[in-house]
Amino acid sequence: MKARVFVTLKNGVLDPQGKAIGHALNNLGFDAVGNVRQGKLIDIELTEQDEAKAHASLKAMCEKLLANTVIEKYEIELRP
Amino acid sequence: MKARVFVTLKNGVLDPQGKAIGHALNNLGFDAVGNVRQGKLIDIELTEQDEAKAHASLKAMCEKLLANTVIEKYEIELRP
Amino acid sequence: MTVITPEIVREHGLSPDEYDRIKQLLNREPNFVELGVFSVMWSEHCSYKSTRAHLRKLPTTGPLVIQGPGENAGVVDIGDGDAVIFKMESHNHPSFIEPYQGAATGVGGIMRDVFTMGARPVAMMNALRFGAPDHAKTRHLVSGVVAGIGGYGNCMGVPTVGGEVNFHPSYNGNILVNAMCVGLARTDKIFLSAAKGSGNPVVYVGSKTGRDGIHGATMASAEFNEDSEEKRPTVQVGDPFTEKLLLEACLELMATDAIIAIQDMGAAGLTSSSAEMGDKGGSGIELNLDRVPQREENMTAYEMLLSESQERMLMVLKPGREPEAERIFAKWELDFAVIGVTTDTKRLVIKHKGAVVADMPITALSDEAPVYQRPFERKAAPKATQPAFDAARPVMASLLRLIGSPDLCSRRWVWEQYDTTVMADTVQVPGGDAAVVRVHGSNKALAISCDVTPRYCKADPFEGAKQAVAECWRNMTAVGATPLAVTDNLNFGNPQRPEIMGEIVGGIDGIGEACRALSFPVVSGNCSLYNETNGEPILPTPAIGGVGLLKDVRRMATVAFKRAGDALLLVGDTKGHLGQSIYLREIEGREEGAPPPVDLAAEKRNGDFVRGLIEQGRLDTVHDISDGGLLVAITEMAMAGSIGAELTFGDAAIALLFGEDQGRYILALPASEAARVLGEAKAAGVSMSSLGVTGGDRIAVKGAGDAPLAKLRAAHESWFPALMSGGELPPVN
Amino acid sequence: MKSAVIVFPASNCDRDAQTALAEITGTPPHMVWHAETEVPDVDLIVIPGGFSYGDYLRCGAMAAQSHIMRDVMKKAEAGVAVLGICNGFQILTESHLLPGALLRNADLKFVSRPVELVVDESQSAFTRKYSKGERVRFPVAHGEGNYFADEETLNRLEGEDRVVFRYAPGDNPNGSARNIAGILNEKRNVLGMMPHPERACDPLLGSTTGRPLFQSLIDTLS
Ligand SMILES: Nc1ncnc2c1ncn2[C@@H]1O[C@H](COP(=O)(O)OP(=O)(O)O)[C@@H](O)[C@H]1O
Numbered sequence A, B: 001m002k003a004r005v006f007v008t009l010k011n012g013v014l015d016p017q018g019k020a021i022g023h024a025l026n027n028l029g030f031d032a033v034g035n036v037r038q039g040k041l042i043d044i045e046l047t048e049q050d051e052a053k054a055h056a057s058l059k060a061m062c063e064k065l066l067a068n069t070v071i072e073k074y075e076i077e078l079r080p
Numbered sequence C: 001m002t003v004i005t006p007e008i009v010r011e012h013g014l015s016p017d018e019y020d021r022i023k024q025l026l027n028r029e030p031n032f033v034e035l036g037v038f039s040v041m042w043s044e045h046c047s048y049k050s051t052r053a054h055l056r057k058l059p060t061t062g063p064l065v066i067q068g069p070g071e072n073a074g075v076v077d078i079g080d081g082d083a084v085i086f087k088m089e090s091h092n093h094p095s096f097i098e099p100y101q102g103a104a105t106g107v108g109g110i111m112r113d114v115f116t117m118g119a120r121p122v123a124m125m126n127a128l129r130f131g132a133p134d135h136a137k138t139r140h141l142v143s144g145v146v147a148g149i150g151g152y153g154n155c156m157g158v159p160t161v162g163g164e165v166n167f168h169p170s171y172n173g174n175i176l177v178n179a180m181c182v183g184l185a186r187t188d189k190i191f192l193s194a195a196k197g198s199g200n201p202v203v204y205v206g207s208k209t210g211r212d213g214i215h216g217a218t219m220a221s222a223e224f225n226e227d228s229e230e231k232r233p234t235v236q237v238g239d240p241f242t243e244k245l246l247l248e249a250c251l252e253l254m255a256t257d258a259i260i261a262i263q264d265m266g267a268a269g270l271t272s273s274s275a276e277m278g279d280k281g282g283s284g285i286e287l288n289l290d291r292v293p294q295r296e297e298n299m300t301a302y303e304m305l306l307s308e309s310q311e312r313m314l315m316v317l318k319p320g321r322e323p324e325a326e327r328i329f330a331k332w333e334l335d336f337a338v339i340g341v342t343t344d345t346k347r348l349v350i351k352h353k354g355a356v357v358a359d360m361p362i363t364a365l366s367d368e369a370p371v372y373q374r375p376f377e378r379k380a381a382p383k384a385t386q387p388a389f390d391a392a393r394p395v396m397a398s399l400l401r402l403i404g405s406p407d408l409c410s411r412r413w414v415w416e417q418y419d420t421t422v423m424a425d426t427v428q429v430p431g432g433d434a435a436v437v438r439v440h441g442s443n444k445a446l447a448i449s450c451d452v453t454p455r456y457c458k459a460d461p462f463e464g465a466k467q468a469v470a471e472c473w474r475n476m477t478a479v480g481a482t483p484l485a486v487t488d489n490l491n492f493g494n495p496q497r498p499e500i501m502g503e504i505v506g507g508i509d510g511i512g513e514a515c516r517a518l519s520f521p522v523v524s525g526n527c528s529l530y531n532e533t534n535g536e537p538i539l540p541t542p543a544i545g546g547v548g549l550l551k552d553v554r555r556m557a558t559v560a561f562k563r564a565g566d567a568l569l570l571v572g573d574t575k576g577h578l579g580q581s582i583y584l585r586e587i588e589g590r591e592e593g594a595p596p597p598v599d600l601a602a603e604k605r606n607g608d609f610v611r612g613l614i615e616q617g618r619l620d621t622v623h624d625i626s627d628g629g630l631l632v633a634i635t636e637m638a639m640a641g642s643i644g645a646e647l648t649f650g651d652a653a654i655a656l657l658f659g660e661d662q663g664r665y666i667l668a669l670p671a672s673e674a675a676r677v678l679g680e681a682k683a684a685g686v687s688m689s690s691l692g693v694t695g696g697d698r699i700a701v702k703g704a705g706d707a708p709l710a711k712l713r714a715a716h717e718s719w720f721p722a723l724m725s726g727g728e729l730p731p732v733n
Numbered sequence D: 001m002k003s004a005v006i007v008f009p010a011s012n013c014d015r016d017a018q019t020a021l022a023e024i025t026g027t028p029p030h031m032v033w034h035a036e037t038e039v040p041d042v043d044l045i046v047i048p049g050g051f052s053y054g055d056y057l058r059c060g061a062m063a064a065q066s067h068i069m070r071d072v073m074k075k076a077e078a079g080v081a082v083l084g085i086c087n088g089f090q091i092l093t094e095s096h097l098l099p100g101a102l103l104r105n106a107d108l109k110f111v112s113r114p115v116e117l118v119v120d121e122s123q124s125a126f127t128r129k130y131s132k133g134e135r136v137r138f139p140v141a142h143g144e145g146n147y148f149a150d151e152e153t154l155n156r157l158e159g160e161d162r163v164v165f166r167y168a169p170g171d172n173p174n175g176s177a178r179n180i181a182g183i184l185n186e187k188r189n190v191l192g193m194m195p196h197p198e199r200a201c202d203p204l205l206g207s208t209t210g211r212p213l214f215q216s217l218i219d220t221l222s
């Protein structure tokens, strides 16, 4: 089974990178671009076959390592 | 309109971060974890209303700035 | 089995003649794998086929030289059982294609060259050349290259302590990224690459092999054209984390006596490292590719042999020592695999999936590689007549323009992205004449500098190369160090063009002459040729990286003025040579004339005198005069110390203030001492004169007005940030 | 004073900390490999700077999960002094021994230069040899030193006098909230800071204003 984990900054946490990208896009003439936020995605291959178990295990990975929940939130997407 | 852009390393390009994350997850006891690859996600708010136009514009942003097409590939997801 | 057509041979960068030679050496047609191996081993990058005959003319020995060119890096004795090990290498083409990763892997590669010999890297330098500041790609390349150098070096925990940055349109399509690594080892713990003996295990350590940079070595030897940007997937990604582990693991194993030979896998990876080890050891090597740790599936023998995956090493161990070595690499979580054995056949034999896929005599790959006496034309040296200039231009306005110009402005934007002080031994950070790094736990220190003035080399390759060596020697001297030896990085265009070959030959001869005269032998180096885009070559750029020794780091000089009221003395003759000067280019808008000639005897006499004063503890403030001339040098000293200067010349002529005559230094020292020093100089036959006195908050030249330091500093510091933030740049002529 | 320096894969200021501690305390510190499970019995644990695990994923995230950090947490809880410098500070926030997080520098570039700091709190085991308001000069060298915490946490840190070092006004190299350069935990025995006091202990290297930090610890702990 494959999973994709999205880790993004919580609202209210400033994102200098996102800001810089937004700025650069505007400078390149992309005027329609408003707010930009950057996050991480992590693609994980799992030998686990059971969806529920995989989900629980991914949640534990996020809480323990993949996200810093002081500043980040996460979403898990299973791609069987 | 909102868009999410995924930027990931092309196949075959070494991903030191992904490797280290996979290793760390194994060390934490997540034995089911195999290959791990890390990428970026970029959330963009757009004033553009037309889907086709938004898509074309996002593609241009990726080619010009968001992805380093020497080593990275990208996917675009519109979230109207 | 791929049939080898002339087309395939050409794609491998081999000429029809070279291919015939391969058939002769093998007594048969090579197979595709063997062709790949020959193509990288016989590439310019690995074989030095255009330059080898000329490089032999360089002086490479000296009483302190332990190892000259031929190994991974040069080794020089610095006393007390310590040795300094250093080398410079280019990563030009990869950095143009992908600046961050290209520069990063360049840093990683040169560090491996140094620690593979048993040294702990203690300092990094970088010599960078970019295109015109307003060229569309320049800003992107500068930011990527600098971030890449920092990204790798900072993670390794090795301070990056200096370098050079130039801008010139000739580098628009061919930037230069030359990185130098300096390491320290004990003289009785130096590791070489000769795989001696037969029946010894050949061991692979480090990262897994992927399809990275296949044909990178061949690419580095081919001229750029419009579609080489298509060769993109050959880019390698650096992994400084793994390299740091590899460094620590190698040093840990080196503390034992298990290693017979060790060699990093650089350009052309497994192929060149095994061939070189076998060649130097006079032995054969047999490898079984099935045992190579692999990152990707279904890799062919061709791909594995030519892969340039980074952070890998090849070692030959004493038989039976594998478990001990494996334990160390396991501790550092690195791959470890016995992939072969040394033999007495002098052949490189490669097995894959149960079959022999390549079998070649090692000498055919190395000794028998072609050496060319390429035809060359050395153009006549330009006439040393003074170029025309407007003698009525206001001096201070010109000074302000120069001090804020692309080649003379502060490089702070660059070096603040490098960890300059990690390892807690950096005594002089960037901004001075030479970086100074203490030998840990002692009062000795190394002085390091990288120098070359490409516009001089273009006008006159011989004099320009001499000047590069002299300036490097002078920079070591200016901090009080005794120059020890140099490494070089010879960056030129296409050697198959006689005029470019003439620049190469002239450059090498110039380096040779200066190094001989200054007892400054060349102990390592690197050539990067084919730096051309669509037939436009770069300026000839033979970068010189020098290392010197301060016996007592407490007796050292820096450029900053330290006291108001010090007397300013000028060492060396000032004739006002404006040919090829920055003044001529930036103010008059012309690049013309001959470069300033270097009188090597005067250079040595003046330098030895200045160094003597520093060593005696009588002099702590020195700056050599280089780009921009006398007034620029004084201004740099004033800005560094936040103390101004008042200068009195008999005749404040533009040529005297901005000419770039060689062999000169400015000294600042208390007035009472100055009188004595003037007397001693006279007795020693060293030309010396008084310039004025330090003090105040401006640079004032009698008869030519003054300029406030604050204004000069603003100009000096603002150009680079303005370039990088995309702000308005001051006009360039 | 007995001390220990924790070494992670790709720590790189471990030797700098070792050198400063050996010289100033007169006793070489224990160098403790991350895979070990227990820190020896010491008065001070230093988590040095560097790029543990390559700074991959997030700076300090993987080191925070290591075996040895479990024991460091236990010892910190028991009152042993812990000093995290640079990457060490990141590891301490990632292990929640200190509040907040260190984000990418506001201008997105690695920054390496001397900075001027103001000692904002001298009533601590780490700073008693300084006086409040004193200016010191330490090098910084980091890409992610931009201190972030929510307003409530920041107010609390200030209210409890737990902000020990601040970047002098106008010399904030990374965009840190309220110019914060170093903070204490609630029990005041754990200090995390981005600047490098261990690189400011030798006159040859330009500044000795880091020495009083180690001398404060000697005074308090021996
Ligand atoms: N790429 C770089 N990285 C670090 N330091 C640099 C770099 N380029 C220039 N510098 C530093 O800026 C200062 C001025 O450089 P340069 O004008 O080339 O010196 P010099 O004329 O004495 O050779 C030197 O201290 C040098 O080390």
Ligand SMILES: [Mg+2]
Binding pocket: C432, C433, C434, C475, C624, C625, C626
């Ligand atoms: Mg100089």
